[in-house]
Amino acid sequence: MSIDRLDGRLIELLAEEPRIGILEASRRLGVARGTAQARLDRLQAGGVIKGFGPQVDPAALGYPVTAFATLEIKQGQGADVRSHLSTVPEVLELHTTTGHGDMLCRLVARSNADLQRVIDRVVGFDGIVRASTAIVMENPVPLRIIPLVKQAADD
Amino acid sequence: MSIDRLDGRLIELLAEEPRIGILEASRRLGVARGTAQARLDRLQAGGVIKGFGPQVDPAALGYPVTAFATLEIKQGQGADVRSHLSTVPEVLELHTTTGHGDMLCRLVARSNADLQRVIDRVVGFDGIVRASTAIVMENPVPLRIIPLVKQAADD
């Protein structure tokens, strides 16, 4: 789905100040409320905006340690490993990838010591041959989308 | 910050149906509207809920390819690499890590061919010694937080 600059500015506005609402957003964009409403509806229907769920910070919940684990999987065990990992709350996301590893997952833990427990739980499963973990020290660029939205709007 | 089961259920509710609002949420939780409001305020003040910004799907924007790049950095060039990567819209997040690589970044691209352009732009920088990229094929567990919230609420 392609978006124009108005869509882009609307997304930026809502990202910066989600509380302003459609009416205020339309005022700031200099368009009628119905227009802003129609753009938002279209963005949601097109899947560009998946929702407005709360953004929860794991660190504030007591899980300040993040790590990425690269997993090597026994052939044919992919599905089992997937369902195993989906039962571990500390596994925040899981991808299957090309390259040396077969899967990459993002983990959080209460501490470095707790991370050992999480990793043991993750890799304590038959289908996983090997795991290599990288602990996150800093996060210079937190998950962001606005620069990409701007680029997509300018195409 | 620690949360209880009511906080947890409130977060779950808002994650599933962000549009319901505080009043409807309080009804479903079986508590007074002021209680739900107070809980939400506390969660936001405590940083557990960082906001309600729109969740944008890069794939719907025309960037269906995701990859993770592990970067090895020349000593002392970390800050330069950081600011370089922050200028690339396709870099959605960047972490500094322990382990063999020094940094891990999440990339998106319009296609596998386009990914080459993105990687060239990312690694076309003096401070980066080596890069190894893993292209994401599937995403069996998309970024999630609810299981962790439930666990934190049950502690």
Added chain:
DNA sequence: GGTGAAAGGTCATTAAG
């Protein structure tokens, strides 16, 4: 609990592709 405000819907009109 009351009140001002916003969301969400519909409509006719107008502009632009």
Added chain:
DNA sequence: CTTAATGACCTTTCACC
């Protein structure tokens, strides 16, 4: 001719005091 934007009006619902 088709699509989109606009301003008007209306009703329900919510957020805030």
